[in-house]
Amino acid sequence: MWSVTGLLADKVILLAGLGGIGNGLARRYADEGASLVIGDLDADLAQRVAAELGGERVRAVALDGADEQSVIDAVHVAVEAFGRLDGMHVNFTNADDAYLPGGVVELPLDAFDEVMRVNTRGFVICAKHAIPAMLDSGGGAIVFTASIDAYNGAGTRVSYAMSKAAELALMRHIARRYGPRGIRCNAIAPGLIWHYKFDGQPMPDGVVEQARARQMIKSRFGTPDDVAALAALLLSDDGSFITAQTIAVDGGVTFRA
Known part of the structure; x- marks a missing residue:
């Protein structure tokens, strides 16, 4: 369990996307004192997580991150409920091609x-x-x-990797364009992060073994808490001189300058 320091006290954060990693993010942000709007396609999940966190500092919304009006509404909730917006973590993803066996030629x-x-x-x-x-x-x-698929290269899941590379390009654009006006933007690149959705779920042959073999840290896989610890720093004033960076949370799979 992390040590709570009030890192995000007085911050208003919109978290777009719950689930495996997202639930851990929500817990960490709430524990660090943030006022939160949490949203997910699964509105019931958002409500359950908000109920678990409790208090007046959490609002749950139905959020489709790829629907413009849905995002507008979520931002509006944050500003109306808490008077401002200090941070946003975009955490949703689609991996329709993650387990397809082919490459670009076979890609539907x-x-x-x-x-x-x-x-x-x-x-x-x-x-x-x-x-x-x-x-x-x-x-x-x-x-x-x-x-880490954004820059590691793989023989499959080409659309997923391309989309993640595009997210990094957008991150750098935001940091450059809006940095002089007080906006920081960073990306976290997880490796295999083990969470509740994997429990009891059959994995393709060799996936877990291959992932462990690639890590320098062999004792365990990453957890949502590992991602949340870094994310809280990046959203806080303690991270106020960090921008335009992609930081891997992958147990040493990648070696990058």
Whole structure:
């Protein structure tokens, strides 16, 4: 369990996307003192997580991150409920081609289109509508959950990897364009993060073994808490001189300058 320091006290954060990693993010942000709007396609999940966190500092919304009006509404809830928006973490993803065996030649274009619609267009929509609200608040911080697939190269899941690379390009654009006006933007690139959705779920042959073999840390896989610890820093004033960075949380799978 982490040590709570009040890192996000007085911050208003919109978390777009719950589930495996997202639930851990929500817990950490709430424990660190943030006022939260949490949203997910699964509105019942958002309500359950909000109920678990409790208190007046959490609002749950139904959120389709790839639907512009849905994002506009979520930003509006944050500003109306808490008076400002200081941070946004875009954490949703679509991985329709994650377990397809082929490469680009065999890739179904409907899977490609859906991955890009959610993971690329959706991140653009979130940035487009969160940034003005943050500027009205005097600045803020954005974190994207990306993936080491953005730069590692793989023989499969080409649309997923392409979408994650696009998210990093958007992150750098935001940092450059809006940094002088007080907006920071960074990305976290997780490796295999083990969470409740994997429990009891059959995995393709060799996936777990291959993932462990690639890690320098062999004793365990990453957890949502590992991602949340870094994300809380990046959204906080303690991270106020960090921007335009992609930081891997992968147990040493990647070696990057």
